[in-house]
Structures are given as structure tokens and as C-alpha cells.
Amino acid sequence: MRKPELAAAVAERTGLSREKASEIITAFTDQILAAAARGEDTTLMGFGTFNIRSREARDGRNPQTGEPIRIQASKTVGFKAGKAFKDALRPD
Structure with a gap:
């Protein structure tokens, strides 16, 4: 499943627009990335x-030359x- 498909599924389940669902998914992944950057x-x-x-x-x-x-x-x-x-x- 790609992000557009996930956004469509979230939009359908929650009644949000696809654009709003996509914004929420982006915010969610941004927070996970920010926590990872902090080592959390x-x-x-x-x-x-x-x-x-x-x-x-x-x-x-x-793998091509076998050189260490x-x-x-x-x-x-x-x-x-x-x-x-x-x-x-x-x-x-």
C-alpha cells in the first residue's frame, strides 16, 4: 500500500477529505522521523x-571485483x- 492508497482508506474510514488524511499521515511520519533524529x-x-x-x-x-x-x-x-x-x- 502506498501513501495515496493509505490516505484514501483513512479518508473513507474517518470521513475526512483525502487531502486532510494525507496531511495527517505526513504529520505522523514527520514526528516519527523527528524522534528518530533525536535518537528516540x-x-x-x-x-x-x-x-x-x-x-x-x-x-x-x-561483489563485482571481490576486492576487500x-x-x-x-x-x-x-x-x-x-x-x-x-x-x-x-x-x-
């Missing part, structure tokens, strides 16, 4: 937790699904 986790009870994960520097290989390369340390985002989310994915 975002937890939505029953849905899941977005958190920042650190990756150590490591050695790798260029050094991969720099980095940060990435992780998501851990909540109980309700996991339960929704279980087969009946």
Missing part, C-alpha cells in the same frame, strides 16, 4: 516500535511489531 524510539501500543540501531564498521567485499572494502559504521531504523500486529498476521 517511537512506540505505538499494539502496533509496534520504531527504533534506531547502530551498525559497527566492518570489512566487506566488492571497509564499510563505515552507520545508523539505521528498525521496527519491532507489537502483539496485536503479530496476532493479525497469524493464520486462523
